[in-house]
Amino acid sequence: MARLLREHTGASPLQIAQTLRVQRAKRLIDTSDLPMTRIAAESGFGSTRRFNAAFANLYGRPPSSFRKPHTQARTASA
Template identity: 60%
Template sequence: MARRKRTPSSTRTELGNLDIAACERARVSRDRRFDGRFFSGVRTTRIYCRPVCPVRPAKAENVSYYPSAAAAERAGFRPCLRCRPETAPFSPAWKGSLATVERAMRLIARGALDRATVEALAARLGVGARHLSRLFDKHVGASPGQVAKTARVQRAKRLLDDTELPMTEIASLAGFRSLRRFNAVFAEVYKRPPSDIRRRLRNV
C-alpha cells in the first residue's frame, strides 16, 4: 500500500493518482460529475461515501480519499447506508489509461472471480497473475480478490434493497458459494448482518 501523503488541507489519499484538491471540492459541493470516480472515508465514523452523499460533509482533516470502494474497505471503512456506494456508476479514476485494469474490473463486476481464480482471470487478460496484482495495487488500491469481494457484497446489497428474495437466493445470485459465507462477509463489510439491513429497510 502506498504511503499516505499529506496536503496543505490535511486531506489524505492512498494513491497518488487522485487529485486531492479536486476531490475535496467535489465532496464538499456534492458534484455529481465525480460520482464513481473516488470515495471518501471519514476517520471519526469509519464510514466511506460517494461524493454525492447527502450527509453533512466531514471536516477535511478527518477525510481520506480512495480510487475504489474496495480500497476504502481494505483501509477499514464500511459503506455508507445513506449514499449507497454499491449504486455508484462504474467510472474508475484511471479510465482510459490502463485498458488491462479496466477490463479486469469489468470482468470481476460480472462475476469472473466468483468461481475462478486470479490466475485464470490473468490468463484471460494475457498477463501474469503477479503482474495483474501489482497493477491493481497501484491503480485500484486493492487486490483482485478484494475487488471481487466488494463486488459480491455490492450485488447482495442491491438485491436486499430492491427485491424480496430469500437470503439463500440472494447469496447465490450475488456469487457467494454458501449462505454462511455470505453472512460472514456481509457482516465483515457492513458491521451488521444482512438481516439487519433488510429489517431497517422495512422499517423506513
C-alpha cells in the same frame, strides 16, 4: 497485474471481486423480497455462511439488518 491493481486500488483482485458481490447483494436486499439464501447465490457466494461473513466484514452488520421492516413482514407471512 495483481500487483499493479493493489498499488492503484489498495485491494487485491479477490477483495475487489468480493466487494462487488456484496454490493450486488445489498442492491438485491434493497430491491427484492428474495430470501437471503437466494440473494447469496444470485450474488455469487457459494454458501450463506461466506455471504454473511463477507457482508459483515464490509458493512459491519449482517445482511438481514438491511432488510426493510415491511419486506420482513411480507417474507414472514409468505
